[in-house]
Amino acid sequence: MSRGKKLDIFISADIDDSWAEVQTPRKTTISNEILEPKKHFLIFKKEKRRGKTVTLVGEFQLSKDDAIATLKTLKKKLGCGGNYKDDWMEFQGELKEKLRELLITKNFRFKHGH
Numbered sequence: 001m002s003r004g005k006k007l008d009i010f011i012s013a014d015i016d017d018s019w020a021e022v023q024t025p026r027k028t029t030i031s032n033e034i035l036e037p038k039k040h041f042l043i044f045k046k047e048k049r050r051g052k053t054v055t056l057v058g059e060f061q062l063s064k065d066d067a068i069a070t071l072k073t074l075k076k077k078l079g080c081g082g083n084y085k086d087d088w089m090e091f092q093g094e095l096k097e098k099l100r101e102l103l104i105t106k107n108f109r110f111k112h113g114h
Contacts, residue, residue, distance in 0.1 A: 035061040037107040043114045044096050055095045057103070058088030074102055 045056040060067050067084050075082045075091070078098060082091040091099065100110065 033061055034063055038109060040108050041111045042103065042108055043111050044099075046094065046096070052092065053094045055091045055093065055099065056088050057091070057099055058086075060087050060089065070106065074099070077102055 040061065042057055042060070045058075047054045047056060060070075062070065064084075067087075067089070071082055071084050071089050074089070078091065078093075078095055080092045080095065082089060084090075103110075
């Protein structure tokens with residue numbers, strides 16, 4: 001191809017006004033029902049975030065104040081950081097066995113196998 005010649009390229013697209021909003025269901029459902037600790041069935045999840053292990057426990061159906069108070073006492077006993085988000089408690093580190101013991105003493109229950 002020589003420098004003097006130009007290519008004539010025509011690209012078209014058919015765009016109509018029929019946009020559709022994509023609805024993806026939430027992974028968890030948020031319940032407004034507040035349960036006492038012995039009616040909870042909690043599960044554990046383990047995630048890697050920026051190369052660090054995070055232990056998730058949930059879903060809690062407590063009032064926001066009760067959940068934050070429980071989180072604060074657990075963090076103090078475990079000596080780690082954590083957060084409460086979307087009815088799940090997040091703890092820094094791999095703390096499944098220690099968390100299980102502490103939550104059982106607070107009368108929480110776990111699903112079979114967790």
